[in-house]
Amino acid sequence: MHLAYPAVLAALLFCTGLYGVLARRNAILVLMSVELMLNAVNLNLVAFDVWLRDTLHAGQALTLFVIAIAAAEIGIGLAIVLMVYRNRGTSDIDRLRDTAEGADTPGGAGPDATGAAPAQKAEATA
Amino acid sequence: MSLAAHGFLSPSGVEIAFLLVGLVTFGAALVTVTTKQLVHAALWLVVTLGGLAVEYLLLTAEFIAWVQVLIYLGSVVVLLLFGLMLTKAPVGRSPDADSGNRPVALAVAVAAAVSLVWVVVDAFRTTWIDLDGPAQGSTEVTGHFLFRNWVLPFEALSVLLLAALVGAIVLSRKRATATRNSRSGKEQR
Structure with a gap:
């Protein structure tokens, strides 16, 4: 098989995931796009491992490790998203701007922080 | 080739x-x-x-x-x-x-x-x-290289999975004080 096929497919999938990470607003959709990027890297690893006929099969071993680490990452990421949703009532990453620097956020209180203020206070005292 | x-x-x-x-x-x-x-x-x-x-x-x-x-x-x-x-x-x-x-x-x-x-x-x-x-990449080949050459990373990965499991549970568990505070916050509203 021509090596360019899997390499080009992996590059295209990676860029699709890149677009998703940058353009999506919901945090869970961003996590899905991160999964796409990880899978593109996995395809590259498998293709180059099969091409090079590595005796240690480092590419396939690394692919298995990446799959396991991605499973751990999605678990932790979803736990964080759920905690943010429980505290703030939203999982839109555009609206989580407490640490953003800007002229419209004096003292870290954004224009949309009014609704989330009690929850933040509860989190601070917990 | x-x-x-x-x-x-x-x-x-x-x-x-x-x-x-x-x-x-x-x-x-x-x-x-x-x-x-x-x-x-x-x-x-x-x-x-x-x-x-x-x-x-x-x-x-x-x-x-x-x-x-x-x-x-x-x-x-x-x-x-x-x-x-x-x-x-x-x-x-x-x-x-x-x-x-x-x-x-x-x-x-x-x-x-x-x-x-x-x-x-x-x-x-x-x-x-x-x-x-x-x-x-058959199962036999995978078993050979994974448990002959990559045993230590494999075991380290199991520790990482355990840590992620504990971390996810700790993160997603509702803490008693937090729930009490949020409940009182709801009553105030």
């Missing part, structure tokens, strides 16, 4: 299958990142990951293909669907699924895709994978 035996204009059957499945995979990935319905995005992700599993099979990495089916299709997508439902994602079309920096994201992604594809095609234009011979 003799270059005369291969050609762009006479693709082999494996290449045609890889190309077709790759088109389906890429199309499903595009729908995943562009659809306005959040649950549909998760379901199209299933198509993408399944297509990638078929690509692994075509590259003779059987064990990784089935691990992909088990872990990604079996657990990750279910986790994502649970996450969507627990955050009360709208079932129908949500017009604000994409953020405001969509044109910038599109420009960055297209530029990255063009440059990456150009570099990759230029670099591997005359390179062929030799898929003949015994499968390089």
Whole structure:
């Protein structure tokens, strides 16, 4: 098989995931796009491992490790998203701007922080 | 490897299958990142990951293909669907699924895709994978290299999985003080 096929497919999938990470607003959709990027890297690893006929099969071993680490990452990421949703009532990453620097956020209180203020206070005292 | 035996204009059957499945995979990935319905995005992700599993099979990495089916299709997508439902994602079309920096994201992604594809095609234009011979990723081969050469990283990975498990439980558990505070906060409102 021509090596360019899997390499080009992996590059295209990676860029699709890149677009998703940058353009999506919901945090869970961003996590899905991160999964796409990880899978593109996995395809590259498998293709180059099969091409090079590595005796240690480092590419396939690394692919298995990446799959396991991605499973751990999605678990932790979803736990964080759920905690943010429980505290703030939203999982839109555009609206989580407490640490953003800007002229419209004096003292870290954004224009949309009014609704989330009690929850933040509860989190601070917990 | 003799270059005369291969050609762009006479693709082999494996290449045609890889190309077709790759088109389906890429199309499903595009729908995943562009659809306005959040649950549909998760379901199209299933198509993408399944297509990638078929690509692994075509590259003779059987064990990784089935691990992909088990872990990604079996657990990750279910986790994502649970996450969507627990955050009360709208079932129908949500017009604000994409953020405001969509044109910038599109420009960055297209530029990255063009440059990456150009570099990759230029670099591997005359390179062929030799898929003949015994499968390089069968379960027997995978067991040999994993437990002969990669035992220590494997064990370290199990510790990492345990840590992630404990971390996820700690993060998603409702703390008693936090629930009491949020309950009093609701009563004040």
